[in-house]
Amino acid sequence: MDFVFDNDRPIYIQLVEQMEKFIVSGELASGVRLPSVRDFAVRCRVNPNTMQRALAELEELGLIYTERTNGKFVTSDEDLIKKFREKYAENKAVNFLTEMEELGYTKEETLEYLKNLNQED
């Protein structure tokens, strides 16, 4: 699990985005226990308060939860993870279609293009 940050945007937002991605991709498996806030912060080389803020946001999204004495866990709610994955895929696809459109491809041409690309593989 490697976090990469650029300094131009709030670090906690980037943490949330990257954790989201690790969870939907399964790199952070559902139900798994997270390190303590401090250990996690040290591992990512970020400020503990920033990590705390990111985890609070992920908790609000439902992607992680706190067990009072045991720490924080990734949600076991597979439907929720799936929902986030779909949202992710949708964003990617929409962005891709927009870019292709900017290159002058219609939606049909883009689909045709993808099909041909697939066959060449």
Next chain:
Amino acid sequence: MELLKCVDLSKSYGDDEALKDINLVIPKGRIVGLLGKNGAGKTTLIKLINDLLTPTKGEILINERPVGVESKKVISYLPERSYMNKSMSVKEALSMFKEFYEDFDYEKCKKTLKKLDLDMEMKISKMSKGMQEKLQLILVMSRRAELYILDEPLAGVDPAARENILDMILTNLGEDASLIISTHLISDIERILDDVIFINEGRIILYSPADELRNRENASIDDIFRRMFKC
């Protein structure tokens, strides 16, 4: 929860006003970047907080009490220039710290040194400049202080080793402790900062949470600093 408070703090050297009307509160549990060009007043402010200089005007409170003997016990300070006796061995430097500071954690310090492959028997004079700086930082961070003040801890350390230093800071900083780090090498450390203070010509011109500033300006602290001071 005010750990440090500066009230109308000014310091002049003759006609030269090094600091002008500084009002500043640093709560517990924050990592604060004190950022400014050379000569902006960073070191003067730090020396005042450490009671090494006397203010021309105003006052400095630590835990709501004026700085003095008591505040020295809770502040762990890494000065810009080394004060260590280079004929000592690493082990002797540790013993010295143990003697001077009640809150010095000898075992933790030894463990950190081992992790970074620093030999206890080695003479400080035999170490490279970067290694000496690392040793000093480890000593300073091995105290269980309430406030750590690091004056330009990165200057002599090569870029590859800077990450080590960030790790050391993050690993050793107690939950309620605060840390002030002064530097002009902003991009290397901005990721670990809660708050940033921009200081220029003896005045504080900005004091803000780092992420809020990034959000507002859509830029890194480093970029914002450069833009503001055209450097």
